[in-house]
Amino acid sequence: MGSNCVASTSIGCLFCCKGCNAEKVRNAFTFIPPPPSYTVEEEENGQMTYLMEGLEASDLYRKAREASEMHWLTTRMGHRVPMVWLRRSKLREPREANREEALGQPLVLLHCHGNATDIGMMMGPYYELGKVLGIEVCGVEYAGYGAASGRPSSGNTYADVEAAYDYLVAKGIPPNRIVAYGQSVGSGPATALASKKPCGGVVLHSPLLSGIKVVDPKPDVCCRPSCVWSCFDFYPNDRRVRQLLCPLLVMHGQRDDIIPFYHGFRLHKQCPKQFRWPAYFPQRAGHNDLVETDMRAYFGEVASFLQDVRKIAEGNKVDPPTQSFEKPSQVQMVLKPTESEPRQVEMAEMSDFLTSGPENQPVVKVGPEDGRYEEFRKGNIRVQLEPNEANGTGQARELG
Template sequence: MNGLTFSEFCCLFCCPPCPSRIAAKLAFLPPEPTYSFIEPCDSKFQISLTEKAEWQYTERDKKNIEGIFARTSRGNKIACLFVRCSANARFTILFSHGNAVDLGQMSSFYFGLGKRINCNIFSYDYSGYGVSTGKPSEKNLYADIDSAWQMLRTTYGISPENIILYGQSIGTVPTVDLATRHDVRAVVLHSPLMSGMRVAFPNTKRTWFFDAFPSIDKVPKVTSPVLVIHGTEDEVIDFSHGLAIYERCPRPVDPPLWVQGAGHNDVELYGQYLERLKNFVSVELIN
C-alpha cells in the first residue's frame, strides 16, 4: 500500500468514491511475474523461477513445490502452490500473501517457514498477479481465496480442522472474509488493516458505505482462534489497526505478537516471530 498523493486525495472527494476505486489506489501493485508453470502432469505443474524470485534452496528442494490452477466463480484462473515442507506435518497453512509480491518471490519464504514450524503451505496468486488471469479487485480477492479453499479441500483433501488461515497485509482481507464463513483450526492475521478508508484517512471512525476491505466489521463474526501479529512501528498500516482487530476478535489468541520496533516488511526478521509461530503451532494448537 502506498500513501495517497494530493491529486489522488482530491479524486476521492471530487469523484464518487467506491470500493473498487479505493482498493485500486491503496492496495494492488502486482510485480512482473517471477515464475512460470512447466511440464504439466495430471493438471499439476513444476515451477520455474526467475532470478528475481531469489530462490534460496536447492533444485531438489524445489521439487517439493507443486503448481496447480483453480477456476474462480468470477471466471479467472488462479495459480496455486502446494509447498510440501514436512512429511509428518499435521497442519496446512492457507497463506494469502502481501501486496507487491507473487508466488515466485514468496516460494523461499514458504519453504523455510514450513520447514521451521512443521507445516505444509498452500498459497495462491490473486487475480492479475503472477500467472493468474484477470485483474485485482476487492471482489476478486474474495473469489480468489474461495477457489483456493475449495482446491485445498477437494483436490488435496485437507480437512478444516487441519487448516490454518494466514493473511499478511492485504492478504488479511480475504483471510478474514473466508474465516467468517468457515471454521478452521486457527487464523493468523499479520499486519491486518481495519479498512481501506482507515488506512488512507487515519481519523476515520466509522465504516462508510463506499469503504473497501472492511475487516473491522467482519472479524467479530470469526469463530476460530485468531493470532494477531503487528509491528509497533509499521509505517504502512499503523499499529492501531492490529490492536483494534485484536480487540474485536471473539476468540483472540493470547498473547498476540506485538513486535517492538518492527515496521511493515520486516516482522519476519525478528526472532520472536518464528518463536511465537512455533509455539502456537506445536504447543497451543495441539493442547
C-alpha cells in the same frame, strides 16, 4: 483545514477522476502487481519457472520449488489462478517424514500474500515456514498477479482464496487443520474466509482494520476518510474478526509506518475473548521486517499458536493464555525506544534458528513502499490521468 478533511477531500477528487467508480478508487491505492516473478506450465501439475534471475540462482528458492506442487484453480469469478502447495513429505528428510506421517495429518497454512509481491517471490518464505514449523504451506495467487488471469480487486481475492480452501478440503484436508494466514492486504481475504468457512485458526500479519481506515490521518477525529467515504470501504476486518469461531493470532510491528500499529492492536481487542490468543507486537519492527527483526521470537510465537491449533483439532480443549497490554496512543501508536533498548534493529541470524544456513538470497519486500498510504493520510495526493485510465487496475504511479 485539518488533516482528516484534506485526506477526505483528496479521495473525493480521486473519485471524480475515476469516473465516480468506487471499485477503481479502491484498486488505485490497494493493488500494485509487480512484474511476474514466475511462469507456470499450463498442465495441472505444471512446474514453476522463475523469471527473476535472483530467484533462479537462489538455493533456497530451488529447494522450495522442488518441495512444491503447482495446481491451476478456476475461481467462482471465472479466473484461472495458480496455487502452490509445499508438502510435508518433500520438506523433511525421509526418516523425519515417515515419523511425522504416523502423527496424522499436518496443519496446512493457507497464505494470502501482500499487495506488492506474488507467490513466486514468496516461495522462499513458504519453504522456511514449512520446514521450521513442520507444516504444509499453500500459497494462492490473486487474479491479475503473477501467472493468474483477470484483474486485481478485493472481490477477486475473496474468490481466489476460497478456491484454494475448497481445493484443500476436496483433497481431504479437514477444515480444522487449515490455518488462514493473511499478510498486510492479505489480511482481508484471510479474515473473510475464516468468518464464513470453518478453519483451525487465523494468523494476521501486519493487518489492516479495513481498507479505507488505512488512510485515516487521525483515526478518532471527525471528518476522517473512513467516515466520509465509508461507501468505498472494503476488507472490513474489524467487523469480521468478531465473527471468528477459531483461534486468532495477531502480529504487528509497533514501528509500522505503512499500516499503523493500532490496526493490529484493535483487531486483537475486537476478537471474541475465547478465540483471542496472545498477540505478538515487537517494539522495533516495522511493516516489512516483522520476521527479520527477531526470527526466534516470530517463529516461537507462530509455533506456540499452531501447537494449540493442533491440539484443538485433535479434540482437546485449549483456552487462550492470558495477556495484557498497555493501551497505546490512538494517534501515533508507536513506541519510542527506551534507553535500555538499542535504536538499531538487531537482525537475527537465520542459521541460529533455521535448519539451513544463511545465503545470499533475494530480499523479498511485501507491502506498499511508494508512500501512497502516508501521502493519503497527509492529504498530499494528486491524480494524473493516463490514456489507459479506463482499465480500472490502478497503478501506484498515478498517486504522488
